[in-house]
Amino acid sequence: MTKTTPTFLPLTHYRETPEPEMRSRALEFYEDAKRRRTVREYSDRPVDRQVIENCLRTAGTAPSGANLQPWHFVVVSDAAVKAQIRESAEQEERAFYGGRAPQEWLDALAPLGTDSQKPFLETAPILIAIFGETYGVLPDGRKVKHYYVQESVGIATGILIMALHHAGLVSLTHTPSPMRFLNEILGRPSHERPFLLLVVGYPAKEAKVPKIMKKSLKEFISYV
Ligand code: IYR
Numbered sequence: 001m002t003k004t005t006p007t008f009l010p011l012t013h014y015r016e017t018p019e020p021e022m023r024s025r026a027l028e029f030y031e032d033a034k035r036r037r038t039v040r041e042y043s044d045r046p047v048d049r050q051v052i053e054n055c056l057r058t059a060g061t062a063p064s065g066a067n068l069q070p071w072h073f074v075v076v077s078d079a080a081v082k083a084q085i086r087e088s089a090e091q092e093e094r095a096f097y098g099g100r101a102p103q104e105w106l107d108a109l110a111p112l113g114t115d116s117q118k119p120f121l122e123t124a125p126i127l128i129a130i131f132g133e134t135y136g137v138l139p140d141g142r143k144v145k146h147y148y149v150q151e152s153v154g155i156a157t158g159i160l161i162m163a164l165h166h167a168g169l170v171s172l173t174h175t176p177s178p179m180r181f182l183n184e185i186l187g188r189p190s191h192e193r194p195f196l197l198l199v200v201g202y203p204a205k206e207a208k209v210p211k212i213m214k215k216s217l218k219e220f221i222s223y224v
Contacts, residue, residue, distance in 0.1 A: 033162065034214070039170040040114070041207040042124040046077075047200065051167050052126060059160035065148030068136060071156050071195075074186045076127040084185050085129075085197070086121035089176035093118060096177065112210050120172065124201040129182050130157055131192035153195045164200055172199040 017025065056073055064070060076082060093116035097106070121127065132153040136144040146152075157173075164171050179194035 032166070036161075036165045037170070037209045038172050039203045039207055039209065040120055040172055041204040042120045042170075042199065043202040043204050044123050044125060045202045046125045047169060047202070051169070052128075052200070055160055055163035055167055055169075056128075058163040059156045062152065062156035062159050064152035064156070065146060068144065068146045069152070070133040070136070070146035070149045071153045072131040072133060072188065072192055073160075074129040074131070074182075074188065076129060076186070077125060079122070081185065082122050082124075082127060085127060085182070086118055088181040088185065089118050089121055089174070089197070090116055092176045092178065092181075111212055118174070118176075120199050121174075121197075123204075124172075124199045126200040128160070128198040128200055129186055129188075130160075130195045130198060131182075131188055132195045134191045134193065149193075150195075157196065157198070160198065164198075169200055170203050173197075174199055 052075060056075075059071075059073070060069065062069075062071075076085065097116045101109075130153060132149040133146055134149060135146055138144060161171055161173070174197040176197070179197070182188070182194040182197065183190060183192065
């Protein structure tokens with residue numbers, strides 16, 4: 001057992017925002033966030049690697065259980081690897097849409113118009129496979145247990161989605177199930193669990209999105 005004594009630093013990076021500015025910033029951020037749409041039709045236009053890396057740096061600022069940062073992101077742009085991922089994902093999706101999914105689930109998905117075909121897995125320039133690490137491995141090989149992996153990776157992924165949107169890209173959270181094939185294709189160890197596959201790029205010229213609604217505030221908050 002090793003116990004590290006904490007070191008504290010002054011909170012020099014905090015900037016106080018005057019309330020009127022705070023109000024406009026909050027509103028402007030919301031106005032921008034609500035323009036974001038999940039996109040399933042992609043252009044093959046390449047995206048700048050520096051942009052992707054800065055968005056990933058942003059994701060890496062996420063809070064996490066004991067600050068252990070239990071995530072790993074694989075940035076896939078290789079056409080052959082994307083083709084392999086598409087092949088495996090569509091195999092699972094055919095099973096899902098062809099009987100594995102209960103009717104209730106299929107009914108819930110109906111407004112999105114999805115099916116087992118996932119051409120975007122090849123068309124989009126970038127797939128980011130996001131893994132949650134159940135434990136970390138120190139340079140000497142010792143294992144360090146991770147905590148709140150799902151929560152931590154979920155938060156990092158949410159921040160990544162907003163960073164990509166902020167940069168001017170679109171994305172799709174794709175979760176073929178099961179997703180273990182990602183470990184094999186991408187050579188990741190089995191203590192890394194695939195969390196989701198984020199499809200990233202520019203929308204196709206004629207991209208369409210389903211007509212769906214977000215809940216209004218009063219439907220999802222309450223005060224005490
Ligand atoms: N993974 C399938 C099904 C699917 C499930 C949910 I929950 C969605 O929000 C969307 C799709 C697919 O990608 O088609």
